[in-house]
Amino acid sequence: MPNDRLTVVVAAYNEAQSLPVLHPRISAALAGIAELDGRVLYVDDGSTDDTWRVLCDLAFADPRVTLLRLSRNFGKEAALTAGLDLVTDGAALILDADGQDPPELVPDFVAKWREGYDDVHGTRIARAGEGWLKRTTAHAFYRLIGRLSKTPVPADTGDFRLLSPRSLAALRQLRERHRFMKGLFGWVGFRSVAVPYERDARIAGGSKFNFWQLWNFALEGITSFSSAPLRVATYLGLMTALVAFAYGVWIIVKAFAWGDPVAGWPTMMAVILFLGGVQLIGLGLIGEYLGRLYDESKNRPLYLVDEIRPARSDATQRA
Structure with missing residues (x-):
């Protein structure tokens, strides 16, 4: 009997074109690892195309495949959480x-896991098929959150990683609603190691994230793992107050010394607009954090499951 069990978790949303190409590569990678009980878990995150039908076909042809279908689209972070919650035996990868992260590296990840590492993550050294703007903004985001957050978030590292059983058990204890998985992986800690690789272009279809969604995702990550924006607002307000106080003193001194018969309307409007803008920025940052507290207080489930189809190999073993 194999000594280790590994479940490859794939969250899919409208990926009917890429999954038939990706699954054979996953199967080949798992088959090439000695003494490993390899499984595949697909999570359908409320797809509106033929993704579920394609997944059912894959499960019919491969007895190692488990299917999990969510009741609607909850987002990638919730879909990953649902998949990882279902892995209660062994490690998860x-x-x-979209096939951008090569399954052919799974043996390297497993080798590091067997050496004793709990978090084996892939670090991108190249990003094929992406424009300069996306590469530049992604590079800047990882450096920014690395400086702002006390939680270690490895640079140029996405969700492509292997988590040991104790990492999965620790991760299941973190049930916050606003989930930035890259930060949660770092918060869990334990022994981690990076595996550098070159990220490929998508094998089919198009990206499900536009720049507005990526911006909101970056904001989610920063506000979830750092209070630095609130501190910046505090410092900005303090500096503005000091400048305003100094300017007020100057006006009083000027009026006493030389007089000021005509009030300066442009100066007054500039000061009002500047102070109002600073106040709105501060209120907006406070609102971001208060909104997260409001969502957490409702205590809703992270996701709802529509259907689970266990792997036929598990059913055979139970029988």
């Missing part, structure tokens, strides 16, 4: 459904 997260893989994107």
Whole structure:
């Protein structure tokens, strides 16, 4: 009997074109690892195309495949959480459904896991198929959150990683609603190691994230793992107050010394607009954090499951 069990978790949303190409690569990678009980878990995150039908076909042809279908689209972070929650035996390896993260590296990840590492993550050294703007903004985001957050978030590292059983058990204890998985992986800690690789272009279809969604995702990550924006607002307000106080003193001194018969309307409007803008920025940052507290207080489930289809190999073993 194999000594180790590994479940490859793939969250998919409208990936009917890429999954038939990706699954044979996953199967080949698992088959090439000695003494490993390899499984595949697909999470359908409320797809509106033929993704579920394609997944059912894959499960029919491969007895190692488990299917999990969510009741609607909850987002990638919730879909990954649902998949990882279902892995209660052995380790889990997260893989994107678009094929950009190569399954051929799974043996390298497993080798590091067997050496005793709990978090084996892939670090991108190249990003094929992406424009300069996306590469530049991604590079800047990872450096920014690395400086702002006390939680270690490895640079140029996505969700492509292997998590040991104790890392999975620790991760299941973190039930916050606003989930930035890259930060949660770092917060859990334990022994981690990076595996550098070159990220490929998508094997089919198009990206499900536009720049507005990526901006909101970056904001989610920063506000979830750092209070630095609130501190910046505090410092900005303090500096503005000091400048305003100094300017007020200057006006009083000027009026006493030389007089000021005509009030300066442009100066007054500039000061009002500047102070109002600073106040709105501060209120907006406070609102971001208060909104997260409001969502957490409702205590809703992270996701709802529509259907689970266990792997046929598990059913055979139970029988």
